[in-house]
Amino acid sequence: MTAEPATTQPTAAAKAAAGGGSALRGRARRRAAMAPGQRPAPVANAVIMVVLVVATLLTLFPFVLALLAAFTPRQQFVREGLTLPLPPSLENFAALGETRVDFTQAFWVTVAVVVVVAAGQLLFSVTAAYAFARMRFPGRELWFWVVLATLMVPQAVTVIPLYVLFAQIGLPGTFLGLVLPYLLGSPYAVFLLREQFRQIPEELIDAMRMDGGGTLRILFGLVVPLSRPTLVTLLLITVVTHWNNFMWPLMIGRNRIHVLTTAAASLNERFANTTTLVMAAAVAAMLPLIVLFAIFQRQIVRSIRITGFR
Numbered sequence: 081m082t083a084e085p086a087t088t089q090p091t092a093a094a095k096a097a098a099g100g101g102s103a104l105r106g107r108a109r110r111r112a113a114m115a116p117g118q119r120p121a122p123v124a125n126a127v128i129m130v131v132l133v134v135a136t137l138l139t140l141f142p143f144v145l146a147l148l149a150a151f152t153p154r155q156q157f158v159r160e161g162l163t164l165p166l167p168p169s170l171e172n173f174a175a176l177g178e179t180r181v182d183f184t185q186a187f188w189v190t191v192a193v194v195v196v197v198a199a200g201q202l203l204f205s206v207t208a209a210y211a212f213a214r215m216r217f218p219g220r221e222l223w224f225w226v227v228l229a230t231l232m233v234p235q236a237v238t239v240i241p242l243y244v245l246f247a248q249i250g251l252p253g254t255f256l257g258l259v260l261p262y263l264l265g266s267p268y269a270v271f272l273l274r275e276q277f278r279q280i281p282e283e284l285i286d287a288m289r290m291d292g293g294g295t296l297r298i299l300f301g302l303v304v305p306l307s308r309p310t311l312v313t314l315l316l317i318t319v320v321t322h323w324n325n326f327m328w329p330l331m332i333g334r335n336r337i338h339v340l341t342t343a344a345a346s347l348n349e350r351f352a353n354t355t356t357l358v359m360a361a362a363v364a365a366m367l368p369l370i371v372l373f374a375i376f377q378r379q380i381v382r383s384i385r386i387t388g389f390r
Contacts, residue, residue: 143366149359157356172360179347183361186343190323190365192255193339197262198318202311204265209273210299214285224274230267235327243331253336258329262322269314276310277303312379320369340365 149157151168154175176183211217212224242261243252251257280303288298304311326341333342344361347354 146359146362146366149356150363152356154356172356173364175357176361176364179357181338181343181346183340183343183364186338186340189255189258189337190339193258193325193329194319194322196259197322198315200259200263201266201269201318202315204263205269205273205314206299206304206311208265209270210277210303212270213274213277214303215295224270227267228271231271239327239331246332252332253334255337257332258337258339261328266314266318269318272310272314273307276307280306309379312376316372316376319372323365323369 145162148162148165150172151170152163152165153169153171156163156165208227212220212227246252246257246260251260284302284306285298288302293301324341325339326345329337329339330342330345333339335346338346340361344358344365347358347361
């Protein structure tokens with residue numbers, strides 16, 4: 081009897097090699113099928129990279145100058161100008177505690193303002209956005225566009241009438257005067273949350289309503305948890321905006337209540353050669369924001385991917 085030739089089965093490695101080869105050939109065919117104008121140009125990529133690097137350096141340049149000045153002793157700065165602080169000194173940070181402005185109190189006032197404003201804006205913006213996104217009432221679209229149109233009004237237009245109104249009711253120099261104009265929501269937050277809430281499937285809301293859920297339960301038990309990345313981004317925007325707020329605290333504070341921005345600005349008025357002192361105050365004010373972004377960077381990226389926020 082003649083033995084029939086044994087049939088060989090392809091091994092897993094051979095299959096993987098064949099699959100990898102077919103993938104490479106597929107990519108090569110797709111690249112060859114691309115029109116010449118659609119192929120990535122190395123020169124264009126290099127130009128884009130150079131532009132991005134230059135933009136990054138220009139953005140970081142003021143922060144580098146602030147760090148150098150903050151850690152340079154005042155006498156060295158007066159004698160040599162802005163140079164590398166060798167060795168770096170904490171003299172300017174220690175001197176902040178010796179000024180007439182209490183920076184510790186200004187720090188805690190700023191924290192309190194940010195916490196109260198952020199809580200108020202998120203609460204009222206969430207409820208208003210849900211009403212505009214999911215509830216039915218006469219004039220819903222009209223009122224939404226009225227709220228959105230307030231974004232077109234510059235702050236400089238409203239700050240004087242607002243100050244006159246607050247002066248008549250005795251709010252200048254008070255904590256309530258600092259937070260009240262920003263407490264009842266933000267038009268930008270209402271707009272962004274409304275778009276986010278409209279993306280939630282109607283079937284989920286209907287199912288929760290059939291289970292006996294009321295409006296508040298649906299909002300805070302379903303809609304808000306599903307919108308957490310967007311809410312985190314709005315929280316960060318609110319914190320940064322009001323941590324750096326300067327015009328309104330300067331007007332309403334009347335040198336009786338300070339936040340960090342007005343406390344740092346007051347150094348220029350009361351002391352000579354205060355560049356290093358002001359830069360130390362600026363660096364101290366930036367550190368909490370840097371820590372905040374480092375903690376929530378994943379949520380920011382996820383929110384950008386989900387909502388298309390820019």
